[in-house]
Amino acid sequence: MGNVKLSSMGKRVRKIDGVELVTGRAKFAGDMKFPGMLYGYARRAGVPAGIIKKRDVRTALKIPEVAMVLLAEDIPGPNIIGILPPFDQPLLAAEEIRYEGESIALVVAKTKTAAKEGALAIEVEIDPLEPILEPDEALKKGARKIHPAGNITYSKKLIKGDIDKGFKEAELVVENTYHTSFQEHAYLEPEAVCAVPCGDGRVTVYASCQSPFHLRGHIAANLSVPASRVRVVQAYTGGSFGGKDDVAAEIGSLAAVASVKLGLPVMIAHEREESIKGSNLRHASRIHYKTGARRDGTIVACKIEIILDGGAYSSESPFVTMKSLIHAAGPYRIPNILVECTSVYTNKTYCGAFRGFGVPQVTFASESQMDELASRLKMDPLKLRRKNALKPGDATATGQVFERSVGLLQTIDKIEERRKSSDLPRDREDDRWLYGRGFSCMLQGISNGAEGIDVVGASVQVSQDGSVLLGVGLTDMGQGSRTVFAQVAAEVLGVTVDRVTVRQVDTDSVHDSGPTVASRSTTVGGMAVFKAAAEVKKSLQKMASLMFKAGEEQVSFKNNFASLKQDDSARIPLREVAAAAYWSGFPLMNLAFSRAPDADFDHETHQGDIYIAYNFGTHMMDIRIDRFTGRVQVLQHIASHDLGRVINLTGVEGQVEGGSLIGFGFAHMEKIESEGGSITNANFADYAVPTVKDRIPTETICVEDYNPTGAFGAKGIGEPPVAGAASAFANAVAAATGVRFTKLPITKEDILKAGGKHGRYSH
Amino acid sequence: MNYLIPETLDQALRLISSQRNAKLIAGGTDLSVQIADSLISPEILVDISGLEELKGIEEKNGFLSLGAATTIDELVSSSILPHCLVQGAKSIGSPQIRNIGTLGGNICNASPCGDTLTPLIALGGILVLVSSSARRKVRLEDFFIGPKMTVCADNEILTEVLIEKDYLQGRSAFRMTGKRSGQVISQVNVAIWLEAGKSREIEKIRAAVGSVAPVPLRLKRVEQALKGRAVHERLLKEVSELINEEIKPISDVRATDDYRRRVTVTLFRDALEEALQGFN
């Protein structure tokens, strides 16, 4: 089924929800209004570490508009959230405070202002503890334990080949330590939920979220009711990038508990500061990287030690740890690899999923190493990458061998062509501007892989008028998956895309499809839609064959008509076929299932078959730097990715441009500043997320190396550009200045301070 | 909180002098942030954004008069304003902010990084402050007494900013830098107005820098050093040192003092070069 072709494949299809989104017709969770609706606002710790001594809510309850205050003991269920074991995060803290954004109480009131006032009025006393702010402190012997089991969240190794033997073969060793900073998701829409009790004992939660089924599980558990009593409907979601999972479970559970207790709808909508301090960030990292190579450029060994600063709670740290391990050696054929990765608790905002999921951090390190190695070998950086690039039949870092769809070399070829045809205007280099060109190669695993079962459910319904209603268990948070799903159904059923409606995810009506992560929507989700549509098509085919009085195999569907293959002019509108099928009692709805192949994986050595495919990419970035202000201008950025097959070219370009900009922000602009465990720039004036004026001129080149395991041969493209752009940027800066920066972000201040080729720049 | 919308300037003046804990609001782009952060909690807001007396850009009695309630966008689209002021206005926020934020709000908010402040100092701007009983004029460079602090009394309203028409003669330029390219607060900004001869000798000059001291700063010693001299590299070196002596930047969440020092000099040189271009 994988090799089916779409006629709209590779073409440009507009986002099916684009118009309502840009005209403001789309209503987000925070826009909702229900009769009698109340507002919830949390009282947060405000200190990074301590023991709660007192929580007195009497003054808050005296405020006339305040309806109730929830404390930990008011939560009917276990008062826990958290995506993965060890499930260590309280919904409301009652004993220990582990980070400043920790919620202690939820105040529910008639207005948001009153709820806020109430939150401030709660008397809270916290015996402060000396906060542990750096992983090294946390790992020290005898350090205070942030969690009972200690300060290590997760620690694993990847062992391939024989590392000692590898370094013995090495004629050259490059060794460096790299750092990357925390990053905020900075979606346009801060988190919001609205819980509505339904009279029949059920509660519906409308949520801006990434994984409605996670939400449903947490809400039901904290309400202490069966999951079937809870319905989660994903509202339009204004970006998520991995960020609306834990926190959506937090506010979703709080709103649901309050609404059930009061019998009234309750909304919780975060402000930007709460969104930054009170929801997960990208892990900060320290990566010690040792590469061993022969004089001819063959890499023979890599030893990598990674420390991830995971903040106060585990969130997705275990899986981010795993992904870092698996990607740290880069997209290269390296026989001997040892990676150790440890995620550590600190008294800071917790870290979890963020587009790229550990890969941008390690790719920055591995691609900096490649350039350093190339310069030591006096070898062209692309040539060095080409020499070591994974090819079909090679073993990845986990020992997995792909016979097909390893298009790395093709992406390098594409970049090589562009490199030749566009010279960096170095000759324009003058007293003012320094020019540099940077390259990077990367890979990113597609699908959940060994992180868990990878199934997606989809439902397809054809009405009597021949229109199609589609439900998929994965969420569109802006990335355009609804459009791709509509394309797939339209293709299978022979209808135009405008006849397809893709419902928002509703846990009542579609199979639990796990989280929308790991660049898997198109590949795994697209397949489920395909299957469901194909089942419904059988009824239509049978009906049409009866109507044509011809064999089923004679019938085809196109442009909302059924027609005969040998005679295109014999055609019946699909609505007539659908109506007839309905009245003949043929099923016009199907719920189908797709399941990625199981991973076969050793979780101790991280060896084995983990992902269904990898997306491979090569980036080239040309920049110029103002010697006197450190300002960087990106002149050209080319991102070449092997994504198997293009399904919607417009969607692909959107993903590559957006992902690259997140990578650029990560590498150049964005930095969480903090003092004593408290974030000091929790707003967009001081946290420099790129704006539309900072966007970089990204050009997308698609390499289509057919992937047999994905729907229509596709591989996801959501996450990969982040790592590619970030590391190409770092290498471009190094090329321009002659200085290797080992820390991200490399801000214009850093560049100015470091000076470089031409000494310290100053007048 | 009460929200009052007076119809005349007189009414507005009466309201702010008779009501306790009243605050003027124009575009509200600074004020609403301060209220949301609970930095201030006025009981009454007096909206002056619709007062005709405070609106518009016109020439009168040898002055260019800019009404305090003129929006930033109106400054950007004006064809008669000196260049540096238009450049400064353009660098404020986003289209949405420029559409409702006002000149008076930018001045009275008195942030050391306000992007119209250095242009107005360079242009010798004069502020007209009116109360129910009096009307006085204050030079822009004397208006600020600290971060977010001015000599404007609680019962006064800034009605207009005056620029002598002489300043329409020379050339001016503005430069700023921030953490990103759009919707960004100045880490440093610089404005220069000057008149010069054909061989780059400076005849008249006024220069100001922002965000490198508690208040926007007029660079008097730098002006002195440049006056009557032709601009060349050696002179610029000298000037760089003077700039470094005059400014007192701090490190904060937006930039370090060291970075501010380095770029102030660069921005100054760039603005000077741009302003000089017109005289070649």
Ligand SMILES: Cc1cc2nc3c(=O)[nH]c(=O)nc-3n(C[C@H](O)[C@H](O)[C@H](O)COP(=O)(O)OP(=O)(O)OC[C@H]3O[C@@H](n4cnc5c(N)ncnc54)[C@H](O)[C@@H]3O)c2cc1C
């Ligand atoms: C997202 C964002 C981006 C921004 N970017 C920039 C930027 O890049 N550069 C920049 O300089 N600023 C920026 N600002 C700040 C602000 O927009 C400007 O300072 C604007 O000019 C303020 O005008 P306003 O009319 O909105 O002032 P308001 O908020 O209405 O008032 C500000 C203060 O001035 C007082 N006031 C207003 N008018 C008068 C008057 N006529 N007489 C006496 N007192 C008065 C008010 O009482 C208040 O204290 C930004 C703000 C936001 C929210």
